[in-house]
Amino acid sequence: MSKRVIILLKAFVHLLCLAPFVWLLHLYQNGSLGLLPDPVNFITHFTGDWALWTLLACLTITPVRRLHTSLGFLIRFRRMVGLYAFFYATLHLLTYVLLFSGYDIPTALAGVQSGHLSEAWTQFKLVWPRMWDDIRKRRFIQVGFAAWVILLLLAATSPSAIMRAMGGKNWQRLHWSVYLAAWLGVTHFWWMVKPGVMSPLRVTIVLDVLLLARMGYWVMKKIKARRNLAA
Numbered sequence: 151m152s153k154r155v156i157i158l159l160k161a162f163v164h165l166l167c168l169a170p171f172v173w174l175l176h177l178y179q180n181g182s183l184g185l186l187p188d189p190v191n192f193i194t195h196f197t198g199d200w201a202l203w204t205l206l207a208c209l210t211i212t213p214v215r216r217l218h219t220s221l222g223f224l225i226r227f228r229r230m231v232g233l234y235a236f237f238y239a240t241l242h243l244l245t246y247v248l249l250f251s252g253y254d255i256p257t258a259l260a261g262v263q264s265g266h267l268s269e270a271w272t273q274f275k276l277v278w279p280r281m282w283d284d285i286r287k288r289r290f291i292q293v294g295f296a297a298w299v300i301l302l303l304l305a306a307t308s309p310s311a312i313m314r315a316m317g318g319k320n321w322q323r324l325h326w327s328v329y330l331a332a333w334l335g336v337t338h339f340w341w342m343v344k345p346g347v348m349s350p351l352r353v354t355i356v357l358d359v360l361l362l363a364r365m366g367y368w369v370m371k372k373i374k375a376r377r378n379l380a381a
């Protein structure tokens with residue numbers, strides 16, 4: 151595949167991944183977000199959903215690329231899509247910290263604008279006890295946070311220079327934890343909904359199919375290696 155086509159495809163993937171964020175900004179700008187009964191709840195759910203779906207899209211790239219040699223180029227988009235998953239997960243976390251928990255944004259901004267940078271931190275310290283209490287009491291937030299920490303680690307180690315410094319094998323081992331992050335994200339979703347609500351079922355099925363594909367590939371590889379040894 152030519153370099154030009156890859157650049158065009160990359161631009162297309164960027165547009166696709168940014169579309170939900172642009173849509174959210176659009177809803178904010180045209181005032182529709184403010185008309186919703188609970189805008190903060192909407193943003194929390196919207197960013198959480200997109201964090202999970204982008205993460206699953208990232209996990210889909212490897213099994214799809216293995217279907218045919220001509221699909222090998224797809225690997226070039228994996229890091230990009232993974233970073234978008236981290237982007238949406240971070241927006242989701244920021245929504246929780248800055249909007250959900252009652253952080254006083256106007257006061258923090260006014261403080262920063264008048265040169266008191268520490269005001270942002272002072273406001274955080276005010277909401278922290280309530281947030282900490284929430285984190286301690288609600289285990290779905292604990293697993294969500296664990297998923298975000300893994301995504302942070304993966305994003306921080308994603309540049310090629312870090313991969314070279316870590317060594318391919320170590321890097322790969324660490325990056326397998328992306329499955330753990332997705333599993334924690336799905337668990338976070340199940341633990342959040344009320345008993346009997348089935349909205350997390352779709353993401354669960356997708357993740358299970360991806361895990362099965364991964365295991366199937368691993369088993370086939372082992373069988374092939376044994377056959378080669380025996381031959």
Ligand code: HEM
Nearest residue numbers: 194195198199201202239243246291294295297298335339
């Ligand atoms: C960083 C720490 C995280 C915090 C503090 C957090 C917090 C929350 C909160 C407060 C809600 C809404 C709960 C409610 O309405 O009662 C939520 C929903 C959700 N979160 Fe998170 N979350 C975190 C990380 C994640 C991550 C990493 C993912 C995905 C990989 C994720 C995916 C979701 C999903 C899918 C929903 C439900 C969306 C829906 O109902 O459609 N969260 N989260």
